[in-house]
Amino acid sequence: MLIPHPLLGLRDAQEFTYLGDARLIDRPNGMAENAAEAFHDYVYLRDNPAGVHRELWFHEQGDRSWLIVTRDTTTHEILGAELARDVALTRRGALSEGGAQA
Amino acid sequence: MTQLSGGLIDRGRTIRFRFDGKDYQGHPGDTLASALLANGVTLMGRSFKYHRPRGVFSAGSEEPNALVELRTGARREPNTRATVVELFDGLEASSQNRWPSLKHDFMAVNDLFANFFAAGFYYKTFMWPRAFWEKIYEPAIRKAAGLGSLSFQADPDAYDKGFLHCDLLVIGGGAAGLAAALTAGRAGARVILADEDFRLGGRLLAETHLLDGAPATRWIDRVQAELDSLPNVRVMTRTTVWGAFDHGVYGAVERVSDHLPDPNGAVRQTLWRITAQRTVLAAGATERHIPFANNDRPGVMLAGAVRAYANRWAALPDGPVAIFTNNDDGHRTALDLAEKGVTIAGVVDARPDARSLGRYQLFAGGMVTDTKGRHGLTRIEVAQNGQTTWLDCGALGVSGGWNPNVHIASHHRGRPVWDDGLQAFVPGEGGPVGLSAAGAAAGQGATGAALASGAAVAQAALAAIGVDAALPDLPQAESEFTAPHPVWHVPGKGRAWVDFQNDVTVKDVKLAHQENLRPVEHLKRWTTLGMATDQGKTANVTALAVMAELTGQSIQNTGTTIFRPPYTPVSMSVLGGGDTGANFRPRRLTPTHKWAKAQGAVFIEVGQWMRAQYFPRPGETTWRQTVDREVLATRKGVGICDVTTLGKVDVQGADAAEFLDRIYANAMKSLKVGMVRYGLMLREDGHACDDGTCARLADDHYVVTTTTAQAGPVYRHMEYARQCLWPELDVQLISTTDAWAQIAIAGPNARKLLERVVDGVDLSNEAFPIMACASLTVCQGLRARLFRISFSGELAYELAVPARYGNALIQRLIEVGADLGAVPYGTEALGVMRIERAMPQATS
């Protein structure tokens, strides 16, 4: 597989380490009232879709950036790749505007 | 033997070779199979189950019968298809799966009991008594099964791996492939043309078609010369593209020196990973046969193979040649052979309306119904209009039409689709992205059509990546094609082989049907159809058609099989690529490795690292003695140990403290500058995942240490937390595990020793207490970091210097500490001291 790194272009997937579902970046608030339940779902449950999957890859043998790669799990077609940090910052912005996150 | 004129062999040179202990001669351009045929050898192998005598069946990599053990000693290579072995001087080969000899094989007794060995018989017996399976039945089965045998010696040859990139990969160098490569090469695209044969031309080499009125080799040579002259084109012969992987990555094996008596220092084979923007699959087609009773005798061959041996290699089995066909292609063999003066015993054409195309006896609407000849074909029985006659012949060419080589197009599990007009499966949807088939692989088998298709498909592929390519002038060639008449097997009582190597007959297919193992996958698994070394290249479609006939369904609805990589079997050695033995995985050496080695240290693997386990001295006879001495010396004087392998992560930034507070289970914000704290890291599921020290060198600068094993994962996790979980924090990380050599100095004399190397820093207990740390210099100006931490319960420090000074530093410490009793100690002594102090011992 080849991963289109947003900064470095096409890179062999062998340079990367895989983590899994990109929803892991939405870490629940550990201080919230339902934290135990939220963490159970966050840590253990997965959508595991047969189709488009947003997932985290770490460019370990490269520039050490975490990417969110959008990939079809039935064909392995890659639909896009973003820097995870950019995605996380955008989500932060959106969330804090909505005032949801403490 | 029938020696013919012409052919693409160099009669000016002779090559000596040996088969089953007998010496023969051949010529450059020969394969082992063609040279054996030219020497009158038709019996080349034995089948898997019934040990039936077998001869060569094909002229290519689809060969099911002529398998040999090639070479001798540690280079012995079992199951090698004689049809693809280029003859070299001194070649030695032996037949396999027979005892004591190919001609007299005791196991041929199986053939007499074939009725008992019907498809799946072993699932129904050998169950009682229970203990007999491992002790009696299975050993007997295993001994009889298998084909060739390994030498049980390590492969002595060298192998390599490489990466290539191109705009267009062309798989196959026949008419379509050459046209495709020429189109793309002239357009300036980066082209790789790969062909499994040692000579470009594909099927053209086996035919007598004229291109622009001249022999095809003239056009091939001209195209090859032009391709060779283009710097953007790489032509790779002896190279098999064996698998299609994601995103345009293809696996290929180049047989660099398999055609030489000895690699002579060169690698034997190279594994290429080719990344292509677009791919043209021009892999040609494989002829199929028509099963009839006793159709497996040496001398019964594919009609196209008979033609190939006559035209390209000028060799045929003795005697007249007969043809059994259901299409015009079979007649072509008769015509070519007649042209060369070979006697044609007759052409048996299953089509009732068949027309003769030359001067030979035609049996229109006829069938071959039986054969004779124990070790080689002598006669065939022909049935026509209810009459049967026997024809004398030494060879029979069978043509049931051609199957496009769709294999690589289905490696991504795209199913081939049935084309009624072609009477064949062609590549379907769901193939590798960017791959399109051309020529015979796409059902365009006639030479003119293949040429045009190769050029057009390449042009379209290039257009898709923004390259304008003009269609080249292609030579005039014949373009006629008639689909085969759907005759899939000859009904009858005798055994009619479908899959030669695995001895699967039409009866076995019928039995699978009778026992309701009708889905294709059940058929394959029950009968072992297509499971042989040829992956059923000459068998699968025919078996499917027979099953379709039995179920009364169309072939398309009966289903099809999906071919798996590799296209042809690939040696384990080249896949391993030479990273074997001691080079199997990288070895990481500590900065003091050279010195430790000079001291006679015994090393131990810790993950990828080699660490000094203990430092034996003359006179010490057991590791225990050495370790006891190291522990006692450390407890009494001072011990020195390289602890560089522990992971180090430099953490800097305004929010470094906040970040580490979140990373560790315990607080790090409250840690004072110049101090160290033990820290515990947890996984998201609450389990401890790592522990180590955290030193604060400045308000915004920490150094985190990890265990040796977790250095990578902890750093990855910290980057994950920094980039994905808390991107708003102002913090930067870098792994410095390899940047700093870190040396533990432990024991009552540790401070005294350090004072001799540290530049002007007060190391007294008051000024530099337990858990203190500092950036300072040692040995007159070398920057260093000092930590007062202990993992062995002693007065202890860890001193870090830039990695390149590690070796010098440890020497200096030992030198200047001689009178203090300074000794190096290894991981074993470290473990002992930790256990003595009841400190946790890291798991491996």
Add this chain to the structure above:
Amino acid sequence: MRFSGFRVIKEALTGHKGWKPLWRNPEPQASYDIVIVGGGGHGLATAYYLAKTFGKARIAVLEKGWLGSGNIGRNTTIIRSNYMLPGNEPFYEFSMKLWENLEQEFNFNAMVSQRGILNLLHTDAQRDAFRRRGNAMLLAGADAELLDQAGVRAMYPWLNFDNARFPIKGGLLQRRAGTARHDGVAWGYARGADERGVDLIQNCEVTGFRIENGRVRGVETSRGYIAAGKVGVAVAGSSGRVMEKAGMRLPIESHVLQAFVSEGLKPTIPGVITFGAGHFYVSQSDKGGLVFGGDIDGYNSYAQRGNIPVIEDVAEGGMALMPMIGRARLLRVWGGIMDMSMDGSPFIDRTPVEGLYLNAGWCYGGFKATPASGYSFAHLIATDTPHDTARAYRLDRFRRGYAIDEKGMGAQPNLH
């Protein structure tokens, strides 16, 4: 019809006219007491034990493709019970005991061959860990032997002892472990279930569950609605895909595991060898092919195919361990979809939907579990209580803090 050597001879002498279909091709009925979704090894075994051991009737197995087309149709055939944790070892040992009598029981030769499995060790720490595991196995009634280097050399003199990156210092041997003919297992269970009246329905894909008031009523299929008293799902590899239709998210990711077979060779490797440090394991089939494998590719996938880095990695491991296989050739590589669970251990449990049961999460170790998994799942469906050896395989074990984590990798499926 009873299979035997006598029968084979009789049929051979009478033109094989008497062989009957191994199973019927029944049309699906409108309703069943029990519907098993998934006609792979575990589903077929479940139906077999439901009918045979638990005396249930009106059972159907619904299979999307052909019988045995799940991971039982594409695995590396190893059977073993060499686990350490109390949640696992008794279950796998139960499975091993079922294997030992399986063929005589269901009258089908599945070629269960107790040729021994040897896990190689390379460091002192590994020896300690293997000794501990061996002891745990002995405590659970299994067999285990710790071999030193000489012991390993005596069994496999051609391993790379002398020029190895990871020198072989010994191994943990389970002699009762071995291999079985994977398709034969599926067919044996299918035939046994069919004989006892189970309807095996092929080409019947479950497209949805009908759930009313928290209770399952039946399944929607590509061949129409089928009502059911109870529904058991055993579709490892596709568990996430199927259970989503019942509104459940699972602690499972689907990953691809590649497996490999070489060309046929005369007897080369008598038993099963695993080389953990090199991510490689190997055995030889009765037909002569070396059957081997290594790590999963490591990313979510339903594509049933993998990529070249793992192929190279596995071949490197094989060559490092036994350089004498260099001149053998890889014949075929294929990929299967694995239910990779969060702790590497499976689930055999009820679900929040009444009457709906789940058997899932087998990672790449489901084949050896087939008999015990089928038996335990049948036990659960028939009696509504878990089988003794499968009590730990609960879906809520993470919530309760009872993960069964043999490898200690935590909740990261691609590391198990």
